[in-house]
Amino acid sequence: MTPSGSFTQLYSFPSHTFLNYFVVPLLQASDGNLYGAIASAGANGTGIIYKLTLGGQYTPLYTFPKDNNSGPTWLIEGSDGNLYGATYGNLTAGGHSELFRLTKSGQYTLLHTLTDAACQCDLVQGSDGIIYGTAQGGGATGAGEIFALNVGLSKPAPHAQYFYPQSGPVSTQVRIWGSNLLSASVQFNGVPATTVSNSGSNYVWATVPVGATTGPITVTTPGGNITTHLSFTVE
């Protein structure tokens, strides 16, 4: 859907695909494709993970086996480019929730079985590279837990997709929007910004320094750096 509200159907799933189960948010990965999971679909009815191009080409990547540990409920992309997710598991039938890795070619690796906790798990890769998640049940009191999973991922690289305003004099405060921007430093055409502050991992505010000239903005974090193709114009 465009910002103006124009709606385009990319792919139509069979009727009742999402019936009576969790809906997993779509993920747009670094390759530009969309990845999604359906908890109750697939040949075994225990879930699938699929790829969908922006042109609407649908490709099933992985079909979960017919067991009690399946049912994907979350999907993220790690800094290594692989997909990481969680399954719900059929606890009432003796199953367990699982944390897994899936390559974009469909190779599945079980990373951890949650023996006393229950997903639906919301996962996020922290700025330290570790995957953190929430579990709805389990923990010391059975009321759920927040957990961590270290699989040796590097710190996520920053992405800066937009900045505003795109021109201004020295001392202009510029808002940069993207992802993985925590602990950022900013340079305006190579000149360090005088003040930089984060508002979460999506926003950085940077002040145009004395001596800055028209040119790209570079954002550097512990995970790497990124330089905009567009230039900030110093007036």
Place this chain on the structure above:
Amino acid sequence: MIISLRACSLGLCMIAANIPPVWGQATFWVVTSMNRYGQPAGLIEGSPGVFYSQAGSSTEAALSVTAQGSKVILATFPSGDNIQSLLVSGPNGRFYSIVELSDNPANVFSVGPAAGSKQVYAPQSFVPSLTQNLPDGTLLGVDSRSRQIFGIWSNPTWMVTSHQSVSFPPPTALRAPRSMRAMVITTGLLRRAPTPKAPATSSG
């Protein structure tokens, strides 16, 4: 090889976090167990090593948790009030969501990093779910009930500033515990930041 530290102490957790596992290994540990406010949902990192989430079933709360497991309850809501969407970070360092008070209407609320920082904004005429922040600093939301309103919320009033009516295919019945889960898929294209291959930038 999988290493699990189910009941790790703070020291063990820190050790686990600081030792990079050999390729193929995964080290799991519990950062914190929930108690009064259970069933945590959503996790966003607001500053390095500090995560924000929400939890609760009968009574709900917004909270922060450090990577070392220290919890701070930032805001609580009385029984019967339901937080309708996961927290979304704003451009001002605060975190936003929707709370449906005992009955309609719903209100946007925000919390800051400190306990007691809750702000509840003016009632809305419908019950949206926030899905993500946008480059211009506004927040994007959808109405999970009418299925047709696409709201954009803006500082400083956090009221609807514009919305689009679109004809989503009607969703099937869902068993998700929070209403936002039912609708995120309809905005999935916008949920995640654009690919790093976007033409505006290059990585170094």
